[in-house]
Amino acid sequence: MAKIVKGSEKSDLVATSGERLTGKELGTAVVTTDAFPNPGLPPHRQRVTDTNPQRLARAARIVAWLFYLSIAGSIFTIFAYMFFPIEDGSTTSIRLSTLYIGLGSAFALLAIGIAAVHWGKAVMADKEGVDERHPVRGTDETRARAVEIFKEADEESGFSRRTLIRNGMIGAFIAFPLPAIALFRGLAPMDEDPNNLMKHTFWKKGLRLTHDPTGVPIKASDLTIGSSVHVIPEGLLDLPEAQMLDQKAKAAVLVVRLKPEDLHWTSEQRKNWSYDGIVAYSKICTHVGCPVALYEQQTHHLLCPCHQSQFDISNECAVIFGPAARPLPQLPIAVDAEGYLVALSDFDQPVGPSFWEREK
Numbered sequence: 001m002a003k004i005v006k007g008s009e010k011s012d013l014v015a016t017s018g019e020r021l022t023g024k025e026l027g028t029a030v031v032t033t034d035a036f037p038n039p040g041l042p043p044h045r046q047r048v049t050d051t052n053p054q055r056l057a058r059a060a061r062i063v064a065w066l067f068y069l070s071i072a073g074s075i076f077t078i079f080a081y082m083f084f085p086i087e088d089g090s091t092t093s094i095r096l097s098t099l100y101i102g103l104g105s106a107f108a109l110l111a112i113g114i115a116a117v118h119w120g121k122a123v124m125a126d127k128e129g130v131d132e133r134h135p136v137r138g139t140d141e142t143r144a145r146a147v148e149i150f151k152e153a154d155e156e157s158g159f160s161r162r163t164l165i166r167n168g169m170i171g172a173f174i175a176f177p178l179p180a181i182a183l184f185r186g187l188a189p190m191d192e193d194p195n196n197l198m199k200h201t202f203w204k205k206g207l208r209l210t211h212d213p214t215g216v217p218i219k220a221s222d223l224t225i226g227s228s229v230h231v232i233p234e235g236l237l238d239l240p241e242a243q244m245l246d247q248k249a250k251a252a253v254l255v256v257r258l259k260p261e262d263l264h265w266t267s268e269q270r271k272n273w274s275y276d277g278i279v280a281y282s283k284i285c286t287h288v289g290c291p292v293a294l295y296e297q298q299t300h301h302l303l304c305p306c307h308q309s310q311f312d313i314s315n316e317c318a319v320i321f322g323p324a325a326r327p328l329p330q331l332p333i334a335v336d337a338e339g340y341l342v343a344l345s346d347f348d349q350p351v352g353p354s355f356w357e358r359e360k
């Protein structure tokens with residue numbers, strides 16, 4: 001609903017002095033009124049814990065126990081991490097480890113959530129109040145009242161008085177993030193420089209380029225102009241499954257054949273990294289690592305489906321659109337004596353998203 005305020009008529013708008021502004025001061029103002037009438041509050045109903053002290057004590061015990069169960073869940077998570085380690089090449093160990101760690105932390109968090117809700121619904125004082133709207137910065141009286149309310153809330157919730165619940169809650173909150181310390185440490189390898197792992201892939205000089213996922217070597221003569229193939233390094237499939245997946249995540253490559261005259265090189269070095277129009281680029285997007293595999297034959301553009309970064313294959317895979325910050329790394333290739341495509345070396349720069357040590 002809206003009404004027009006004219007002349008000396010008083011409006012619902014208020015000046016900073018607190019006085020209601022008139023239509024003269026406002027010009028001709030349109031003042032809106034509430035579209036819906038205030039429905040008010042339903043009659044107050046007491047809870048069973050308001051009238052029965054035994055039920056109240058029981059509810060308080062349940063809340064405390066839930067916090068302690070949360071602590072147990074967090075401790076279980078740490079033990080699960082220690083006693084169900086991920087073993088090289090064993091997918092069963094990966095499943096067991098993630099299952100128990102997930103169950104432990106989910107249980108710990110769930111128990112905190114249920115305890116908080118039960119504390120609020122059954123143990124804290126059940127008082128209804130009306131809170132009027134007011135300016136953002138309260139007056140000194142309001143602020144003093146806020147402190148009073150805080151004290152009242154402390155008194156009513158029993159936060160200071162009910163030490164069992166309070167200490168349980170504090171313990172649960174402290175214990176819950178502890179598994180993260182162990183979990184994050186586990187992300188970095190114990191015996192190898194993680195920096196080195198991110199910089200190198202399975203590719204090395206002389207490895208043949210093979211079809212993904214069959215592992216069949218690719219001859220240069222098999223590729224017609226305009227074709228694109230998904231490629232993995234020779235020997236990758238011989239690794240244990242978990243190790244193979246780790247390596248594949250970094251070594252996946254897309255090979256494309258263009259007319260040699262469509263390839264434009266800005267550096268002399270790169271001219272020797274392709275064979276008769278055949279080029280190989282990392283398939284791992286330099287934005288956040290999705291597989292870049294949508295090849296548009298007419299424009300020679302590669303599209304990443306995650307956030308629409310586009311790379312120009314004819315131009316050293318330069319970024320032409322989207323959030324990716326750098327071109328896709330190129331794998332230097334040639335052909336061996338039998339006509340199979342082989343790598344000349346590993347990538348000359350880290351694949352995938354940029355990371356903090358990339359420039360070192």
Ligand code: FES
Pocket residue numbers: 285286287288289290304305306307308309322323324
């Ligand atoms: S991961 Fe490729 S654009 Fe974001």
